[in-house]
Amino acid sequence: DSDSKQKKKKKSKASRSDEDYVQSLNSREDRNKSWWDDFRESVEQAEPEGTGKFLFLKLLLNETCEIGDKVLVFSQSLGVLDLIEEMLKIASERGEGLKSSKGFYRPWRKGRDYYRLDGSISGNKRQNDIDAFNDTKKARLFLISTRAGSLGINLFSANRIVLMDASWNPSFDTQAIFRSYRLGQEKEVYVYRLLAHGTMEQKIYGRQITKQALASRVVDSEETGRLF
Structure with missing residues (x-):
C-alpha cells in the first residue's frame, strides 16, 4: 500500500552513503536543547574558540591565510562544523576575520572565502563548490563532514588537513587525508590530528x-x- 511505499522511500533515503544528512537533524536538535549549559561558564558559551581545538584552528587559519595555504577541516560531527562556522562569524564581527598577506582582515564569506560539504549538499552544488575551491585563490577553507566527503572528491589545491576527531573506522580518516595528498598536489601536505x-x-x-x-x-x- 501507499503507507508502506512511503516508509520504504524514507528508509532508502536515510541509508544512502551521505548518511550524516539524517544525523545532522539529531545533532542540531541536541545543540538546541543546550543540556550542557549548567556545566559551562558564560564566557565559554559565548566564544566557541574557548576550547583548545578551536583555539588551535583559529591560530592555524590566521597563519595559513597569511602564507597562502588552503585548509581542509574534517569532522564526524555536523555540530562541530556548525560551531566552526559560528566561530568564523564571531571573528568577522570583531574585525578578526580572514587575514590577508598585507596584514588586514576581512569577513569570512561562505561561498567565497570558505565552503561546506555535508550530506545535505546536492551533487551539482558539491561539484561546483569543489571546482570553485580549487580554482579560486580567495577560497581558504573547506569544512567537510568525514562521512560525506572522505571519498570521491579531489581537493589538491589544499595542503593543510585538520581532523577534528577520530573515527572508529581508520579508513575514513585515511581517505579524508587523501583528498589532498594525491596526484596534482604540488605542495608539502601537513596533517593535524586533534x-x-x-x-x-x-x-x-x-x-x-x-x-x-x-x-x-x-x-x-x-x-x-x-x-x-
Whole structure:
C-alpha cells in the first residue's frame, strides 16, 4: 500500500552513503536543547574558540591565510562544523576575520572565502563548490563532514588537513587525508590530528592504530611502530 511505499522511500533515503544528512537533524536538535549549559561558564558559551581545538584552528587559519595555504577541516560531527562556522562569524564581527598577506582582515564569506560539504549538499552544488575551491585563490577553507566527503572528491589545491576527531573506522580518516595528498598536489601536505588527552577519542585513536597494524600485517611481515 501507499503507507508502506512511503516508509520504504524514507528508509532508502536515510541509508544512502551521505548518511550524516539524517544525523545532522539529531545533532542540531541536541545543540538546541543546550543540556550542557549548567556545566559551562558564560564566557565559554559565548566564544566557541574557548576550547583548545578551536583555539588551535583559529591560530592555524590566521597563519595559513597569511602564507597562502588552503585548509581542509574534517569532522564526524555536523555540530562541530556548525560551531566552526559560528566561530568564523564571531571573528568577522570583531574585525578578526580572514587575514590577508598585507596584514588586514576581512569577513569570512561562505561561498567565497570558505565552503561546506555535508550530506545535505546536492551533487551539482558539491561539484561546483569543489571546482570553485580549487580554482579560486580567495577560497581558504573547506569544512567537510568525514562521512560525506572522505571519498570521491579531489581537493589538491589544499595542503593543510585538520581532523577534528577520530573515527572508529581508520579508513575514513585515511581517505579524508587523501583528498589532498594525491596526484596534482604540488605542495608539502601537513596533517593535524586533534585529540583531547584522557578522553574517549584518545581510546578511539588507539584502536585505529591497532586496526591499521593488523591490516598491515596481513599484506606483509613488517612490524608496525607504536607511539603510545
